[in-house]
Amino acid sequence: MSKTLKSERPKARVAKGFRDVEASEIRALKKMLQTIEQVYESYGFDPVETPTIEYTDALGKFLPDQDRPNEGVFSFQDEDDQWLSLRYDLTAPLARYVAEHYDSLPKPYRSYRSGWVYRNEKPGPGRFRQFMQFDADTVGTSNPAADAEICMLAADTLEALGIPRGSYVIRVNNRKILDGVMEAVGLTGIEDSGRRLTVLRAIDKLDKIGLDGVKDLLTSGRTDASGDVTKGAGLIEDNVTIVLAYLQIVGKDGAEKLAKVNDLIGSEDLAISETVQLLLHCKDAGYEQDRITFDPSVVRGLEYYTGPVFEAELLFDARNEEGEVTRFGSVGGGGRYDGLVERFRGEKVPATGFSIGVSRLYAALKHLGKIEDQGAAAPVVVLVMDKERMGDYQAMVTELRQAGLRAEMYLGTSGMKAQMKYADRRGSPCVIIQGGDELARGEVQVKDLVAGAEAAKAIEGRDEWREARPAQVTVKRDALVAAVQEILARYS
Template identity: 50%
Template sequence: MIEDASIPVEDIRPEARAPRGFADRRGPEALSERRIVQTLAPVYERWGFEPLETGAFEYADALGKFLPDADRPNEGVFALQDDDDQWMALRYDLTAPLARYAAQNWETLPKPFRRYAYGPVWRNEKPGPGRFREFWQCDADTVGSDRPEADAEIVAMALEGLDALGLGDQAVVKIASRKLVNGVLEAAGVSGAAQTLTVLRAVDKLDRLGMEGVTLLLGEGRLDESGDFTKGAGLSKSGIDAVLAFLSVPSEADRSAVLNALDPVLGGTRAGAEGLADLQKIDAALRAFGVGAAARFDPAVVRGLEYYTGAVFESELVADTRDDKGRPVRFGSIVGGGRYDGLVARFTGQEVPATGASFGVSRLAAALRAAKLDGAEAARGPVVVIAFSDEDMPDYMAAAADLRAAGVRAEVYLGRAGMKAQMKYADRRNAPAAILLGGDEIAAGQVTIKDLDAGRAAAVGIADNEAWKAARPGQQTINRADMVKAVKAIIEASSIK
């Protein structure tokens, strides 16, 4: 920006604005993400996973697929050059740091190494609904086990996490295998990394474009509604038919039925047979864990990240999600993962099997708000102690301290507004109660408590302001010594926690 020398420096003020894709969160929105993490962490620990924290920055070459081009260091990531001329980037996910950590400390780690991690990650890409440039993830991974049962364990644990979040009937985990896809690619005559990637991207668009759109992308290409042409994979008709036959196998609650339907489609390919054998073991383990229809085999699941080598899985909310204007909106996968046996080998040259899953905490919180499942509108605020005078401030502080000592959230109003504005403040904080300690109450060793939930409920049936004042709904004056007990009774009786 070129500064105008005629304008005094003190009059030049920046516009207050948040960068696109970087969301400000307060109150219920901030708490919703924290609650998701606080709910998932104990689940991971019950399954024997230990916490691991890594730094926000990694050297750019450690990010694998997301390594920026030499002349475009910010392509996909937020990068900067260190004082020793090495490129560092904010972590794109929590998996690449795990791979680096495992490679760096492999000799001293217990094997398999089971860890969970949570925290913010950053992606330099276009924002969208539920898609941010900065967001939180919560992952769990097992490094050092090639058993399909390790994949099943991750799936079962993810389902337990969804259930702990109250989403047991709102989400289904769909499972597939990259080995099955490799078998289909073999049967379809796909060759080369470029054609393979084009086919995978086409398959990944099945939910959005349907069979017709995928068919075009598997062939010569597709012209979208905007007039843009996407070049296709260029498969032959028999190759396209092989892929479509694979995608046509329905996802059913009976996992065994899906495996039986897949067997003839794969045409006896080596990779396909390995994938079926893995899924059979995953099915047996899931049954042992007591997991039924909540985990399904779905051949159409193709995770976008290239490093997946075996089982892949993802889950979306089945609840109705709408934006602020009431329009339907799709948030995509809220939890996903799979087996990535080649990631640690990038550092060591030695293949180390690994599998894991990631909860998109920020996306999940946004989806829950859109589905009205997060309880944000009813989030409980603190008890508010009304301040009448400066002289009695120590009594207000003592009342709040007594409440907090008993485990009740409480605060003293520290603004300089009058009684009416303070009560409005308490209402906006969604406080369960307001504490009134006027001079008369203090002198008599009493306290007046306003049950704000009862007041809100009574207000619905009282239209006249004078009748409201006369009724004084939800208000009681009691001995100061009984304040904590009375406030706890109000909170316990409330349907809002």
């Protein structure tokens, strides 16, 4: 019988691609999010919160020729047979929100939001199916100044979090310029969509695989160090030359680089001019190209981007899971998405925004030593010496809490030795003891566990310990709070 019951017990395990987050990290994340929020608020953005679950068609992640949405999102059907999905980012839900409340919102509409997002994708080292994002968006204007402001916001946020100038850069490109590259190499038809995507992915990997690696992906394909083979785009040599020349464009500033892009591929005038304007707005505000710069290799993965795209990259090195030194890389990105709200309203509603990958940025800050131990002050523990006097002990705890101190009464059923061990494991600075003798005298004992542990190192025998009673004081009951405050002040 016992064997049967044992086999039916669920296994205590976290789901693949997810993880538990413990107290110290939660507190550090809260502090980090507060800093980001302060920067976003300083720019005049207002908070908004959207649900974790949306109708799948609102997210735009579904296959119209199949019964079930694709594997990129976690989906299920409700009682009305409507498909629902966990949000995979915070931008698509914002587009739905703006469309639903369009007439009542000020335009441009400026908002920020943070929350968990979910991807039904294969997890890997440092790659989870649940992670946090923190977004800021401006909806309702096509002014390049809005894109510039988002880039400045990203730079200011990184610096506010402690990443020094010179250790990051906001890289800027334009999807319309990339469309011009595709046109220059003859990949404009519907039948070319697969090869076009291969070329864009090759461009996006420049910083990881170098020009030779990009060339391989543009032609016959590439085999990486693990032996995995990536099929190439099969471009002819002349077109490969165009793409590689595009990626190697240099100049004294963004305007000069963009002029050379125009000479190379004859890109759309609007794409060049709006990107130049974006960079000029940043420069006029004091954000030079060492902080915000044009980079032809920036692509951004999501297909809904329609104009300028940006990526926040950290420039310092770190070690990956294999111990190899590598560039820390991107911790956020965004761009202009003028078609998302249009999906709901049938009219163009320009929008631009930026999303921080909170978990990755947290890891970067920790690597830099910018994440301090955020453990809260451990609670004072009131020991229970007489189970018939629970009310007296609870009154002590209440007094301590009302004085602004973190305190708890021991709620277990063990004796004093186990209670002291519990207080030690909690990291308590002191414990409160009142047995029958102390009660009769109207007193309490306050034991400083930190000082007691230090004093105990110099005490050799049990008799000496009992006589010394290191770091233990006895005070009148009405002096309890003052005695605890005095002890805590030593370690504040």
